[in-house]
Amino acid sequence: MSLGPYASFIISSYALVAIVLAVLIGWVAIDYRSQTRRLRELDESGVTRRSGRSATELS
């Protein structure tokens, strides 16, 4: 596959999209871990939801 005289523009575009999407996916995954960890800590400290269910119970 030859990308011609403007290969750097094509490669930069795809690389940038890959980086930004990887950051976005990473941010969502790290945020999920962070929230579930904080819920676990609250659960361990004895705080319960008004419904009486555990803080970490997702359903």
Add this chain to the structure above:
Amino acid sequence: MSIARNAVHDYQDARTLTMSLIDLANPTKFLALTARVLPWLAAITAILLAIGLYQSATAPDDYQQGATVKIMFIHVPNAWLSMFVWGVMSAASLGTLVWRHPLADVAAKSAAPIGAAFTFLALVTGSLWGRPMWGTYWEWDARLTSVLILFLMYLGLMALWRAVEDPSRAARAAAVLTLVGAINLPIIKFSVDWWNTLHQPASVLRIGGSTLDRAFLIPLLVMAVAFTLLFLTLHLAAMRNEILRRRVRSLQMLQANSRAA
């Protein structure tokens, strides 16, 4: 007799649909649904992205643009999503203001950073496509400027969400701003028809059919569907995070209150 029976069935169907929508409004039910749906959605997105990237890599060169046409396969899906995400946020804002749906502002808030990322990518990939094809990275024409305004509006909306600590109070202000900002969507879409722009007019969704050859149209559509599914996956995951964040917040307040008492 059969008409009456059909009417009863229709009523029951409508009632079932309404009940399932009410069920979904319950954040706990929504969390259970996302846990089931997310792995499937992520897997389908990954497969479609792989197919789309393969088709983009093997697509022929354009007779005028050469291989630079490959930038189109990532530029157009990002540009389409930059507007689609604002559309989703506008629908969610109506849900906040009109129906006070409990998940509407969660949906609007968690879509904003994802929409901002797609808009940023549309602008930069467009710029990298523009330099070799137009001879310039940037031109203050109607299409480019209106998309830049859309990007700034995403940033403004994210700043507004962060500025007000109570999410339910921030929600109403953000919903009004989102609906006012939606006026930019038709301006972006029709800017290429209303003004004389450097950007080309619509070539996929247009009266009279697409002007693209199938060799380019098929990879483009596959990538557009893959990116849309990627947005849906990320949006559901970000909504789940936002619900958990609010649960953390309310539990911390409960903890603080019980300590004070």
